[in-house]
Amino acid sequence: MFERVDYYAGDPILGLVEKFNADSNPNKVNLSIGIYYDENNKLPVLECVKTAEQRIANPISPRPYLPMSGLPGHRLACQNLLFGADAPVLQEKRVATIATIGGSGALKVGAEFIHEWFPKSKCYVSDPTWANHIAIFEGCDIEVGTYPYYDKSTNGIKFDDMMAFIGQLHKHDVVLLHPCCHNPTGTDLTQAQWDALLDVIKERELIPFMDIAYQGFGQDMDSDAYAIRKAAEMNLPLFVSNSFSKNLSLYGERVGGLSVICPSISEAERVFGQLVYTVRRIYTSPPSHGGRILDIIMNDDALYQQWVGEVYGMRDRIKAMRLKLKSVLEAKVPARNFDYITNQNGMFSFTGLTPEQVERLQTEFGVYLISNSRMCMAGLNVDNVDYVANAMAEVLKVE
Ligand code: KET
Secondary structure (H helix, E strand, O other): OOOOOOOOOOOOOHHHHHHHOOOOOOOEEEOOOOOOOOOOOOOOOOHHHHHHHHHHHHHOOOOOOOOOOOHHHHHHHHHHHHHHHHHHHHHOOOOEEEEEEEEHHHHHHHHHHHHOOOOOOOOEEOOOOOHHHHHHHHHHHOOEEEEOOOOOOOOOOOOOHHHHHHOOOOOOEEEEEEOOOOOOOOOOHHHHHHHHHHHHHHHHHHHEEEEOOOOOOOOOOOHHHHHHHHHHHHHOOOEEEEEOOOOOOOOOEEEEEEEEEEHHHHHHHHHHHHHHHHHHHHHOOOHHHHHHHHHHHHOOOOHHHHHHHHHHHHHHHHHHHHHHHHHHHHHOOOOOOOHHHEEEEOOOOOOOOHHHHHHHHHHHHHHEOOOOOOEEEHHOOOOHHHHHHHHHHHHHHHO
């Protein structure tokens, strides 16, 4: 009966985590998946999360179904963080926001909505992008193409090519963008580049879909949302998927949100209804635990401030690791320029290593990167950074 079912070769990122766990090398270092580990190589539980957990546990309360759209406080937290609490689009009630099962769930619900209501639209993603962007949109029967983005020869952005390409897309085509901390390249547009790009998107009547999974890890909470707020200010229709997996260190709770800016209240109400109906047809309503943690932290001034401080602590530790890795590599491989390591933002560095070099790092040193050369800087710490730098220098030597 199932003979014709295709083999699944596994996920390029999650599959590596399994391989890493099975590796018996005592020096192994996991720099594959985008997960933040602290200076002791442990997955942190944020202090603000501990406080919220204690409130939830005392007293232990019943667990009804949540509304299909999730907790109101969860939705509000997403809106305030993305658009700024006093944003006119929020005051005008033009944003339809639902709680989602992580950032992935937001992308899925958004893509289902687009497939249903804009069936002719194609989706364009950056070359390269997070591989699951392509998988999720194709999984909703949407044709996916790429727009020029990363320039390997300069470690910068092919901005002119990107603008020219996006400038010839068709009305209502979807352009998937990373507002900050681009995955996998760590290379972001400047604010002036965002302004120019959003002008073209407006002129061509395209649908921008911004996926933000690393807010707070780039510059700061507000600057990282620049592109989102600029699009809101320009009155563009806009989809935003956001994830709290990384910045709340709540990976397994699956906390995210999907927001759609609409031109009018009545459209926002209809879009909200259809998003909710999409949820009903897939999983009915989100789980409550992560949403309650989010609601408690984000809607309490003191806990919110504590959270922001904790995110900036993670951001600064990653930046320190970038500096350290760069300085060791510069000393060991003086012929090569490693400026990209400190120029790139967020959790990732696109190292430009060849697939063979990535393979050698894994088999000879137990250092795991994604095969596209992406290294998760948040897996480095003072104890392993020299080991990783030496291993990288070793595989770069024979070039
Ligand atoms: N968007 C982006 C850009 C992203 O990097 C991730 C996760 C997600 C969405 C998914 O968020 P979540 O809330 O977990 O559903 N990226 C890391 C993990 C993964 O591949 O699933 C990664 O790139 O390593």
